[in-house]
Amino acid sequence: MPFHIRDKTARMAAPDDKDLLDRPIFSFRLQIILGFFTFFILSVLITISAMITINKIEKRIATVQTWDRFLFNIEQARRWEKNFFLYGTNLKDALESTGAALEILNENINSLDSSDYSWQKEEIIRHLDRYHIELNRLSQLVESNRSQPAFQNEIEANLRQFGAQMVEEAAEMAAREYEMVSRWLHLLQKVPAYFLVFLFFLMIYMTRFLSIRFMKPLKYLVNQTRRIARGDLTPLRPVRKFRDEFTTVEVAINRMLKELENRQKSLIDSHKLRAVGILTAGVAHELNNPLNNIMLTAHTLMEEFTDIDDDEKLDMVKDIIGETDRSRSIVHNLLDFTRESKSVMEPLNLGRLAEETTKLAVNQAKVRGVPIHIQIERHLPDIIGDRHQLKQVFLNLVLNALDAVGSDGKIHVRVESRKPNLVIAQVEDNGSGIPADVLPHIFDPFFTTKPVGKGTGLGLSVSHGIIAKHGGRISVESAPGRTIFTVTLPYYPTARGNEEKPGSSEEPPH
Numbered sequence: 001m002p003f004h005i006r007d008k009t010a011r012m013a014a015p016d017d018k019d020l021l022d023r024p025i026f027s028f029r030l031q032i033i034l035g036f037f038t039f040f041i042l043s044v045l046i047t048i049s050a051m052i053t054i055n056k057i058e059k060r061i062a063t064v065q066t067w068d069r070f071l072f073n074i075e076q077a078r079r080w081e082k083n084f085f086l087y088g089t090n091l092k093d094a095l096e097s098t099g100a101a102l103e104i105l106n107e108n109i110n111s112l113d114s115s116d117y118s119w120q121k122e123e124i125i126r127h128l129d130r131y132h133i134e135l136n137r138l139s140q141l142v143e144s145n146r147s148q149p150a151f152q153n154e155i156e157a158n159l160r161q162f163g164a165q166m167v168e169e170a171a172e173m174a175a176r177e178y179e180m181v182s183r184w185l186h187l188l189q190k191v192p193a194y195f196l197v198f199l200f201f202l203m204i205y206m207t208r209f210l211s212i213r214f215m216k217p218l219k220y221l222v223n224q225t226r227r228i229a230r231g232d233l234t235p236l237r238p239v240r241k242f243r244d245e246f247t248t249v250e251v252a253i254n255r256m257l258k259e260l261e262n263r264q265k266s267l268i269d270s271h272k273l274r275a276v277g278i279l280t281a282g283v284a285h286e287l288n289n290p291l292n293n294i295m296l297t298a299h300t301l302m303e304e305f306t307d308i309d310d311d312e313k314l315d316m317v318k319d320i321i322g323e324t325d326r327s328r329s330i331v332h333n334l335l336d337f338t339r340e341s342k343s344v345m346e347p348l349n350l351g352r353l354a355e356e357t358t359k360l361a362v363n364q365a366k367v368r369g370v371p372i373h374i375q376i377e378r379h380l381p382d383i384i385g386d387r388h389q390l391k392q393v394f395l396n397l398v399l400n401a402l403d404a405v406g407s408d409g410k411i412h413v414r415v416e417s418r419k420p421n422l423v424i425a426q427v428e429d430n431g432s433g434i435p436a437d438v439l440p441h442i443f444d445p446f447f448t449t450k451p452v453g454k455g456t457g458l459g460l461s462v463s464h465g466i467i468a469k470h471g472g473r474i475s476v477e478s479a480p481g482r483t484i485f486t487v488t489l490p491y492y493p494t495a496r497g498n499e500e501k502p503g504s505s506e507e508p509p510h
Contacts, residue, residue: 404431
């Protein structure tokens with residue numbers, strides 16, 4: 001069968017497309033052809049049925065005409081018979097009419113054999129034979145010129161008996177054939193009406209069938225494009241048992257999604273590098289203090305090595321080690337953020353993640369003299385997400401807040417759970433706010449209000465895509481002197497966090 005063929009494309013498809021292509025083919029073209037072929041077959045059957053009905057009617061009409069002719073000749077014979085007994089004439093005419101009736105039966109015996117009530121036809125033939133015999137007997141009696149009243153009365157009684165029975169049965173047979181013809185004609189008159197009703201319901205069925213076959217995949221594709229527009233780049237999966245023309249569109253969409261995902265990864269990496277560049281200034285400032293302490297302590301130890309006792313030397317070495325650990329921690333946090341890693345969806349405590357990410361920007365905040373307050377709810381439930389991607393989202397929001405506030409600005413980071421099954425993270429600043437005409441475009445790619453060279457317009461767009469991919473949403477509220485970015489992510493009720501987070505705010509030292 002043609003719709004069980006699997007073509008070469010399915011065998012050569014990419015792994016993401018194999019689920020779509022590795023299905024039997026049942027195209028819309030084939031479905032339309034089958035639909036019209038079915039309609040053609042049904043039309044042929046109805047036409048053949050109508051032709052058979054017309055043929056049966058023709059045969060019934062021929063049978064009716066035969067019985068009418070037969071009845072006419074029998075009635076003629078009866079009239080001639082009556083004239084003979086009244087006036088002694090027309091006996092020969094009666095014999096001729098009877099012979100004509102016999103000839104009609106003999107000529108149409110085959111068509112009459114195929115009709116119903118064959119037993120009654122046999123009775124008519126038997127009565128006609130007896131009637132003809134009695135007429136011959138009467139003719140012989142007349143030709144003999146002998147007067148036999150008793151014999152003639154017997155013949156007359158037989159003729160009347162057989163003639164009456166024959167006329168009655170022939171009339172009944174003709175009436176039945178008339179009734180049968182009337183039934184077939186009535187049925188034939190209904191056939192066009194039945195056909196129109198059948199055609200009407202068939203058209204409704206075919207319209208509904210084809211509409212469902214067309215509109216359902218179209219509706220599915222529309223919903224998928226809306227999902228993609230929200231930033232969810234999950235590949236399309238098969239929803240039908242067969243392949244059709246829409247499969248080509250789905251494969252093309254999947255390949256487009258693959259390309260979009262690759263480009264989004266490139267955008268994420270490029271934006272991460274930009275964030276690293278911003279963080280480097282703060283890291284350099286933060287590293288300068290422990291390096292100065294290390295240098296000062298090392299010089300002191302070298303110059304006064306012989307003048308100080310061992311306990312002091314040990315304390316100075318411990319100071320060097322402590323400052324070195326501090327420097328290594330700063331560098332480690334930066335390297336952890338920039339490290340290349342595969343996307344892994346795992347249980348995460350969003351509060352701890354937000355706190356770790358905010359610490360990356362603390363050095364930059366110190367340079368600008370902006371305090372960052374962190375408030376995290378205790379016993380937060382775990383979400384399912386990618387650690388590095390979500391870190392980039394929070395870092396981007398915090399860095400944007402730093403760019404928005406002045407020297408007297410403040411930033412608040414809050415993480416809490418809300419019903420039903422949601423974790424909410426907010427980054428609030430007291431900057432100048434976002435103009436109302438800008439808000440609708442804030443998450444558009446390459447849209448930025450920063451001066452040339454200060455921003456790419458990709459940060460919030462990339463963040464929006466990452467959050468959408470995690471099944472959440474990111475929104476913004478802004479007024480003069482206050483802007484709040486809110487990240488909403490779902491969690492599973494069974495996955496509860498087991499680490500306590502501080503209930504009070506934390507403010508880094510200036």
